[in-house]
Amino acid sequence: MSDLRNDPLIGISGYGVYMPVYRIKIEDIAKAWGDDPDTIKNGLLVYEITVKGRDEDQITVAVEAARNALKRAPEVDPKGIGAVYIGSESKPYAVKPSSTVVAAALGLELGVRGADYEFACKGGSEGIISIIAQVKAGMIKYGLAIGADCSQSWPGDVLEYTASSGGAAFIIGVKNNDSVAYFEGTYSVMSDTADFWRRDGVEFPRHTGRFTGKPAYFDHIIKAAEGLMNELNLKPSDFNYIVPHQPNGKFPIRVAKMLGFKIEQVEPGLVTPWTGNFYSGSALTGLCKALDNAEPGERILVVTFGSGAGADAFSIVVQDAIKRKRDLAPKVEDLINKRKVYVDYGVYARLWNKIKV
Amino acid sequence: MSSPRSPRIWQLKDIRYRLLGVECNKCNKRFLGKRLVCPSCGSRDLKIVELSRTGKIYSYTVVHTPPRGRENYGPYIIAIIELDDGARATGEVVDVDPSEVEIGMKVEMVFRRIGEEDRAGIIYYGYKFRPIL
Structure with a gap:
């Protein structure tokens, strides 16, 4: 337990989300495997899922989420970000940090540390805790914590109905008038x-x-x-x-x-x-x-x-x-609804490289 | 086993990741990539800048027969993008059906995979463009 109600308070300066435009409906997955879509939808309460594009992975999702977080933190000089942590269980490299690519894409290379966290679905929040601790200790001014995945699932497994792609990023620093939350x-x-x-x-x-x-x-x-x-x-x-x-x-x-x-x-x-x-x-x-x-x-x-x-x-x-910052980057509902491209199971399998030739 | 393309990819990363370019201090024109001489006025007085990440499609073509290594990507759109600061960048346009793309369409930079060495090799990342949300 960490009670964080003592000075300095730690705030969220900016937050951002990214998800691919592609979607597949539960009906299309169920059709491919002979399942009853209504049973699946009622059982899981899921209607459609995002699908990564053929050129997307956990790193590209993380970069886009981080750029949206930076849009909501215009007062933060990216060079003041001292740590970048990415939580994921779908790293494209088994050995090579994703955080280096994300940091380079944001122009952060000098005076910044980073690592990739893996704890199934909570690696991202482990990054948040690390950033909170480092900011509170005065080791860094700002930190960037990201949770991003292009979630994997066996063809035909029930996981196919839920495993999808997307992520969220947070810029965290000492609480001030520009913090959207603490x-x-x-x-x-x-x-x-x-x-x-x-x-x-x-x-x-x-x-x-x-x-x-x-x-x-x-x-x-x-x-x-x-x-x-x-x-x-x-x-x-x-x-x-x-x-x-x-x-x-x-x-x-x-x-x-x-x-x-x-x-x-x-x-x-x-x-x-x-x-x-x-x-x-x-x-x-x-x-x-x-x-x-x-x-x-x-x-x-x-x-x-x-x-x-x-x-x-x-x-x-x-x-x-929050009132003046929430409109500085796409909101979650905008990303869900504004532009989506539906694919059938064949295209989904191709985008995920599940068809072996 | 070596990874012979890694040094070249490393050299290009600022350009590909962040649309790094130059601005001429004499004629104020901007160009993608690192240059020593202004292609417009010949001045050597250039500064490195990050180019605008939004622009519009100046021209495009649709590739229906991808080259080897990109068989899984076709058909795809290659376009010349006129960025808002006047520089031009050639790149892929994604997240849009080829039948819907048109000259003048407003686009924004997006960070994507642009290739890979092979299944065990390094992954190339860089800019592409998509219609503005």
């Missing part, structure tokens, strides 16, 4: 729970079906959220929004209810029904959607989850600057 505290839990994994050299991950639910997703998110609320002496009614990790549309609603939150508190941060699961970028994109619509003074509970397993909870309070 952190009140963070609480993490971790256990050796093998619910989802991908072995070295294997192309797609394997999971344990229903075991990914109660002992993994629900147990860790509930413990992290309750641990944070206990430490900060807050209760569900003190929060305007809860944004849990979103492996599908149903789990975040169910875990929110289990924690004592109302449906109205979880819906504003829901993205997976219309985008699929961005893995490391999932809950963080939900946070951005909540910020797109939040009012100053409102409080957000974000809880990321990574299989394997662990969860990071954050309490975040929105600031006045």
Whole structure:
């Protein structure tokens, strides 16, 4: 547990999201495998997912999300960014940092450190915690934390209905009048729970079906959220929004209810029904959607989850600057709705290089 | 095993990642890439700048028969983009169907893969363009 309510307070200077324009509907995936689409849609509460273009990967997603975050932080000189951390489980290189490419694309090379974090779907929030700590310690002025994935799935696996591509980025520094929000505290839990994994050299991950639910997703998110609320002496009614990790549309609603939150508190941060699961970028994109619509003074509970397993909870309070900054870059709903190109399963398989010739 | 193209890709990264170019201090014209002499007035008084990331399509063609190594990419659009600061860049236009692209279409830079050495080799990244959201 880290109570962050002591000086210096740590704020979010800018946030940005990116998702590809391509979409595939659940009906088209179900048709390819002989599944009933209504059963899938009702079971997972997912209607369509994003699909990476043939020239996109976790690095390109991260760069675009970071550039959108910089658009919302015009007061930040990129050369003042002292650390770049990317959380992902779909790095294009097994050995070579993605963070170096992202930093170079942003013009950051001197006086900056970086690394790639992997903790299934919560590598991005691990980056946020590292940046918070370094800013609070005075080691860096600003840091960039990104959660980005082009999520992999075996052809025909149920994961194909949710695994998608996208990510979110945050520029974090000492709280000031330009901060759109600040952190009140963070609480993490971790256990050796093998619910989802991908072995070295294997192309797609394997999971344990229903075991990914109660002992993994629900147990860790509930413990992290309750641990944070206990430490900060807050209760569900003190929060305007809860944004849990979103492996599908149903789990975040169910875990929110289990924690004592109302449906109205979880819906504003829901993205997976219309985008699929961005893995490391999932809950963080939900946070951005909540910020797109939040009012100053409102409080957000974000809880990321990574299989394997662990969860990071954050309490975040929105600031006045959100009003003048939210329109400086595309909002999440704009990215979801403004331009999309639907593909069928054949094109989807080609874009993902699932057709071996 | 060596990666012979890595040094060349490394040399080009500022241009490809950030649209780095030069501006002539004499005639004020801008050009993509690092240059020693202004192609317009011949001056050697140049400064390095980041070019505008938005512009419009000046001309384009659609490649239906991709070269080896890009078989999975066709058909794709190659265009000359007139950037808002007057410089021109040649690159691929993505996220749009070839039947919808047109001269004068407003576009913005986007960071994408532009190739790879081979399955075990380095990945090339750089600028492409897409219609403005």
